[in-house]
Amino acid sequence: MSLLTQSMRQLLRHTTQRATLCGAMRALSLAPTLQQQNKPATIDVSAIAKEHQKECQTVCERINQQVAKSEQGRLFAVVHLCGKQFKITPGDIILVEGYWPPTIGDEISLDKVLLAGARDFTLIGRPILEAGLVTVKATIIEKTLTHTKTHFKKKRRKQYMRINFQRSPNTMIRINSIELTRPLDSNAEPEAEPSKRLF
Numbered sequence: 135m136s137l138l139t140q141s142m143r144q145l146l147r148h149t150t151q152r153a154t155l156c157g158a159m160r161a162l163s164l165a166p167t168l169q170q171q172n173k174p175a176t177i178d179v180s181a182i183a184k185e186h187q188k189e190c191q192t193v194c195e196r197i198n199q200q201v202a203k204s205e206q207g208r209l210f211a212v213v214h215l216c217g218k219q220f221k222i223t224p225g226d227i228i229l230v231e232g233y234w235p236p237t238i239g240d241e242i243s244l245d246k247v248l249l250a251g252a253r254d255f256t257l258i259g260r261p262i263l264e265a266g267l268v269t270v271k272a273t274i275i276e277k278t279l280t281h282t283k284t285h286f287k288k289k290r291r292k293q294y295m296r297i298n299f300q301r302s303p304n305t306m307i308r309i310n311s312i313e314l315t316r317p318l319d320s321n322a323e324p325e326a327e328p329s330k331r332l333f
Contacts, residue, residue, distance in 0.1 A: 191319075197255050198317040206252035209312040211270055214246040214262070222270070222309045230305040236274045241310075244270040250312065257318075269313050276306040 200206045210223045220228050236242055250257045250268045257263060279301040287296045 193255075194318040200252075200254065201314050201317070206254065206314075209250060209252050209314070211247050211251075211268060211312050212249040213244045213270060214248055215244060219248065222312070224309055224311050226309045227275070228307050228309070230307060231280075231302065233303050234305045236305070238274055238277055240274045242272050242274070242307075244272055250314070266315060267318075269311075269315050271310040272307045273310055274305060275308050276304075278304050278306075280304055 197206075208223060210221060212219055212221050215228075216230050216232060216234060218230075222228060245265065247263045247268045247270060248259050248261060250263060257268070280303075281301070283300045285296075285298040285300060287298075288294065
């Protein structure tokens with residue numbers, strides 16, 4: 135990208151130095167100067183790719199150093215759970231609406247992690263992060279019903295009136311921990327840690 139901007143700057147300097155007045159009109163187009171040069175602009179794609187790869191490698195190394203020294207601070211994550219996305223941090227309590235199979239006291243692992251990050255970095259999945267890179271542990275603490283919702287229907291002058299009540303199930307989940315389990319860009323296999331249920 136910087137190579138392209140430098141070449142455009144040089145081109146603009148070159149055109150401003152050669153700008154001549156033809157009668158009362160000035161040359162406003164860059165096309166004539168581009169045709170005069172007869173030099174096709176060549177961009178070395180492999181060099182740009184190598185630079186990009188080096189930058190990515192240095193960023194990954196800095197993240198790995200922070201995680202190794204436990205300097206990343208408090209982690210957060212965005213997880214996909216029961217058709218919704220929740221932004222969570224350790225110690226949060228989230229409410230999942232609708233029927234959900236786990237019972238009270240179950241310890242679960244939330245595997246669909248869309249995003250994880252800390253103060254200095256953010257790991258974004260496409261659409262989810264690699265399996266085993268981030269582990270999110272949670273505990274089911276309560277299963278209840280919502281407050282009573284009243285559905286009232288009436289048609290006037292027709293002697294038609296219906297009242298229905300609805301209560302749907304809810305599950306409260308406490309997030310125990312969010313951890314980066316392995317360094318970035320390593321080919322190590324994720325450790326298989328047994329848990330009761332995976333969601």
